[in-house]
Amino acid sequence: MDDLQDxxxxxxxxxxxxxxxxxxxxxxxxxxxxxxxxxxxxTAEEILAAPASRLRxxxxxxxxxxxxxVAACDEIDVEAxxxxxxxxxxxxxxxxxxxxxxxxxxxxDPPAILFVRGTLMPEDALSVAVVGTRHCSHxxxxxxxxxxxxxxRAGLTIVSGLARGIDAVAHQGAMKAGGRTLAVLGSGxxxxxxxxxxxxxxxxxxAGAVISENPPLSEPMTGSFPQRNxxxxxxxxxxxxxxxxxxxxxxxxxxxxxxxxxxxxAVPGRVDSRMSRGCHRLIRxxxxxxxxxxxxxxxxxxLVEATPQADGRVIHHPAELQLNDxxxxxxxxxxxxxxxxDAVAVTSGLPIQRVLATLSVLEMRHLVRRVSGxxxxxx
Numbered sequence: 001m002d003d004l005q006d007x008x009x010x011x012x013x014x015x016x017x018x019x020x021x022x023x024x025x026x027x028x029x030x031x032x033x034x035x036x037x038x039x040x041x042x043t044a045e046e047i048l049a050a051p052a053s054r055l056r057x058x059x060x061x062x063x064x065x066x067x068x069x070v071a072a073c074d075e076i077d078v079e080a081x082x083x084x085x086x087x088x089x090x091x092x093x094x095x096x097x098x099x100x101x102x103x104x105x106x107x108x109d110p111p112a113i114l115f116v117r118g119t120l121m122p123e124d125a126l127s128v129a130v131v132g133t134r135h136c137s138h139x140x141x142x143x144x145x146x147x148x149x150x151x152x153r154a155g156l157t158i159v160s161g162l163a164r165g166i167d168a169v170a171h172q173g174a175m176k177a178g179g180r181t182l183a184v185l186g187s188g189x190x191x192x193x194x195x196x197x198x199x200x201x202x203x204x205x206x207a208g209a210v211i212s213e214n215p216p217l218s219e220p221m222t223g224s225f226p227q228r229n230x231x232x233x234x235x236x237x238x239x240x241x242x243x244x245x246x247x248x249x250x251x252x253x254x255x256x257x258x259x260x261x262x263x264x265x266a267v268p269g270r271v272d273s274r275m276s277r278g279c280h281r282l283i284r285x286x287x288x289x290x291x292x293x294x295x296x297x298x299x300x301x302x303l304v305e306a307t308p309q310a311d312g313r314v315i316h317h318p319a320e321l322q323l324n325d326x327x328x329x330x331x332x333x334x335x336x337x338x339x340x341x342d343a344v345a346v347t348s349g350l351p352i353q354r355v356l357a358t359l360s361v362l363e364m365r366h367l368v369r370r371v372s373g374x375x376x377x378x379x
Contacts, residue, residue: 118209132166152179
């Protein structure tokens with residue numbers, strides 16, 4: 001299936017792409033229902049061609065939804081949406097696209113399509129979400145900016161939701177540090193919400209991308225924001241909650257992250273602060289208490305798939321982002337098979353005393369381990 005890319009000159013669109021977008025635009029066809037339909041019919045084209053009686057045999061599909069699916073080909077003008085995307089520089093990615101975020105593809109309810117303004121890069125696989133309350137304190141703003149900027153300098157992409165408060169500060173902190181940032185919207189990518197963040201969205205597009213699973217001109221709907229939160233956490237290695245009240249939407253993000261097997265971090269605050277209660281509850285429930293960038297990098301653990309960086313490095317563990325040249329040189333001399341410390345010294349060209357001291361640092365950062373007195377292995 002071909003995706004719609006920026007600058008496409010084709011006069012017609014791939015039928016499979018049209019069917020995928022059309023099905024995603026049917027009101028009531030959410031991720032769970034789409035998955036159930038695909039288990040029965042295999043492709044979006046087969047679903048849209050099926051009679052209502054067959055559709056109603058699928059769990060979660062009632063008479064009303066079946067009628068909507070049957071009528072979709074006549075009532076939903078997909079070609080107009082795709083033409084709007086093409087004219088407006090909006091890229092549309094399906095699950096089958098090589099640029100669709102790998103981590104997001106692995107969750108149990110990935111979006112069928114992503115509308116993207118800006119650019120997704122391979123290094124965005126090394127990303128962390130920073131979220132929190134819209135009504136943040138000075139402490140919350142200061143902490144969110146410090147963590148987002150520090151993680152961005154280390155080489156991680158900062159993901160958030162472009163909302164007022166902590167989200168906006170996280171995007172700004174990443175950009176001030178010269179890093180990448182991605183904003184996942186509950187509205188369409190051409191209908192920025194909140195409206196006062198239009199200029200911020202343009203800045204984010206220049207430093208990464210704004211993303212939505214909703215058509216470009218979609219209005220922000222109450223139910224779309226919890227759905228949006230699962231995308232924020234699904235495309236990241238972990239989520240940091242900076243400030244959150246007891247009913248904050250950031251706690252929904254934390255719950256999604258737990259269900260998706262992502263790391264959950266929470267920043268502690270004042271015990272008498274209403275905005276810290278959600279974070280303290282998360283910590284009591286097992287979230288990692290985070291104070292520094294190092295707390296996050298060391299806790300994220302090894303990556304399932306090595307991630308290339310813009311400078312040519314290939315990262316196997318987020319903690320590698322903090323290494324200096326000497327530490328990186330010694331780590332590169334160690335593989336997943338045991339190797340002697342003497343051999344590491346020969347390969348790296350460094351004195352044995354310096355190798356031993358550096359190995360101690362790499363062990364503390366959980367990047368290598370000793371398997372015997374003189375053998376080390378990469379974790």
